[in-house]
Amino acid sequence: MTIPAPLDPRTARLLPWIVAIAFFMQTLDGTILNTALPAMAGDLNEDPLRMQSVVIAYMLTVALLIPASGWIADRFGTRRIFFGAIALFSLGSLLCALSESLSMLIGARVIQGLGGALMMPVGRLVVLRAYPRSELVRIMSFITLPGLLGPLIGPSLGGWLVEVASWHWIFLINLPVGLLGCWAARRYMPDLRGPERSRFDSVGFLLFGAAMLLITVALEGLGELHLPTMRVVLLLLGGMACLAAYWLRAGRIEQPLFSPALFHTRSFAVGIIGNLFARLGSGALPFLTPLLLQLAMGYSPAQAGMSLIPLALAAMAAKPLAKPLIERLGYRNILTSNTLLLGALIASLALVDAETSTLQLIIQLSLIGACNSLQFTAMNTVTLIDLDNRDASSGNSLLSVVVQLAMGLGVASAAALLSGFSRDLGGSDHVLQAFQATYLCVGLLSMLAAAIFLQLDTKAGRSGRNIEVPTDD
Structure with missing residues (x-):
């Protein structure tokens, strides 16, 4: 990693706020949605008991992309990736609000998840690299505090917005915060990169991601999708086969995505x-x-x-x-x-x-x-x-x-x-x-x-x- 120049006092003061705001957006979105699911189902002519895909699509996208977040930040720079993450999250929020069907909403949640998967890992990486270790505990405590406030106000805020306005506003409220975050990231986020291009385990990434996706879809097949038992079994076996292939491959290469060791x-x-x-x-x-x-x-x-x-x-x-x-x-x-x-x-x-x-x-x-x-x-x-x-x-x-x-x-x-x-x-x-x-x-x-x-x-x-x-x- 290239050693960054010391942060100027204004940047050093504002950078934790930028990361904290991104963390707040992510944790608030994770809890504000749940109370609005019945209202969303009614508006989209769906069964409220079959709305879990809206939640799972986001979580699964985040889980799939987290392993690549560090490599992406080192390859393209923390400023560009953090800015792009907030922009993607905000774009996904806008598309969620404009969705007219469950399929459109799920697709928009995937776009949101692409941004959410990069926001916090890259934000933590910047803090880790930009501040001396003596300041790390204080700053990490500050930026994780919004993670506690999101679950506290998210459900009640979501329920209130559904009653006084509509469910669309649980996504629209992200837009002004996202615009502010994009501006602040472009202006104050330091652009840190790795010292050299490390090799990314793309095959392992695809095998590991396929395993997670197939197993999750198999469980979804028992619920919302109502897939025949044979298809569910095939999906589960396919997911387990991908996971086994990843594990065997990771044991024989030098830099696997996650080492069995x-x-x-x-x-x-x-x-x-x-x-x-x-x-x-x-x-x-x-x-x-x-x-x-x-x-x-x-x-x-x-x-x-x-x-x-x-x-x-x-x-x-x-x-x-x-x-x-x-x-x-x-x-x-x-x-x-x-x-x-x-x-x-x-x-x-x-x-x-x-x-x-x-x-x-x-x-x-x-x-x-x-x-x-x-x-x-x-x-x-x-x-x-x-x-x-x-x-x-x-x-x-x-x-x-x-x-x-x-x-x-x-x-x-x-x-x-x-x-x-x-x-x-x-x-x-x-x-x-x-x-x-x-x-x-x-x-x-x-x-x-x-x-x-x-x-x-x-x-x-x-x-x-x-x-x-x-x-x-």
């Missing part, structure tokens, strides 16, 4: 696999809950959005407790017990019905938010903490991919279960029962991840390394 570190292997399965429930929750409140319990979009505020507030309040609890009890005990508790709490939402009081719902969602916060912090940290400096960057990139992929698979799995239970129970007359059965299954599946975390060594994470982990909650 990462999995020689036991805590990383357990953390990655545990993340994949434990997040199925956490990923399904933001999709299922607004639908439950609006379709089965008669909440307005604004009421449904405000009902999710306790979940985000509890997550923020519990965050400072993670470090002392982990230091006292250890990663193995925390992750095993908290996974069981979180799964049980998600399953407890099967008890929610028309007679459930607001207070009970607030308590349940608050407990889930607190457990989620502890779960994310512990899982992310134990995954990376025992990696040496040589492998930390690649491990962090793979973790970011798995986080996005797991959330997308969580939505796809929940939607497939909800669709299946709706058909089996007799359609629209039994919507509440379908939601209850889905929550029960998702909670029980999440609890099974505790068996994965039991494979951690009791001393896992005691290496004392201080690793910056991605903020996704």
Whole structure:
């Protein structure tokens, strides 16, 4: 990497704000959409229980492109790529607002995802390279703060916009922020590049991406797409074959996309696999809950959005407790017990019905938010903490991919279960029962991840390394 000239005082002061605004746009978009899905479905003449593709298309696109983000930034320069990422995200937002069919909306969400996949990785890379290490913790803490505010205000803002205007405005509000971000990126973003053109594992990228795409579409085939069982099986087998081919190839080339050697570190292997399965429930929750409140319990979009505020507030309040609890009890005990508790709490939402009081719902969602916060912090940290400096960057990139992929698979799995239970129970007359059965299954599946975390060594994470982990909650 070329050593950048010292930042002038104005740029050094404004650069964290530019990255923070981009992070806020991304996290707000990830939560503002869910409460608007029923209104969007009505306007597009679609079944509200079949709108998960709008969510999955974005998450899957982000997961597919994250592995290439560092190479793209080194090849074309951080200023150009960061500017392009914000522009793509804003263009995708405009196209979403103009969409007149579900297919158009999904295509626009893919364009949004292309921008979203580059915004935060490139923004973090610029901060890492442009500031001295003594300033890094302070600046990273500042730019990740909007990641906590997005889930807090997103659901209620989305519900309010649907009621006072229309669902189109949940995308249109990105445009002025995006224009400001584009101007600021062109003016203040330093243009950093790698010292030389590194070779990108394009074949590995295609194999890994094809595996993720085929497996996700297979799960979608069980839900919204209603594909025949044979096609679903073929898609799953095709995805597994691509993943196996990637794994075998990565073991024999010098610079694979993600090296199989990462999995020689036991805590990383357990953390990655545990993340994949434990997040199925956490990923399904933001999709299922607004639908439950609006379709089965008669909440307005604004009421449904405000009902999710306790979940985000509890997550923020519990965050400072993670470090002392982990230091006292250890990663193995925390992750095993908290996974069981979180799964049980998600399953407890099967008890929610028309007679459930607001207070009970607030308590349940608050407990889930607190457990989620502890779960994310512990899982992310134990995954990376025992990696040496040589492998930390690649491990962090793979973790970011798995986080996005797991959330997308969580939505796809929940939607497939909800669709299946709706058909089996007799359609629209039994919507509440379908939601209850889905929550029960998702909670029980999440609890099974505790068996994965039991494979951690009791001393896992005691290496004392201080690793910056991605903020996704």
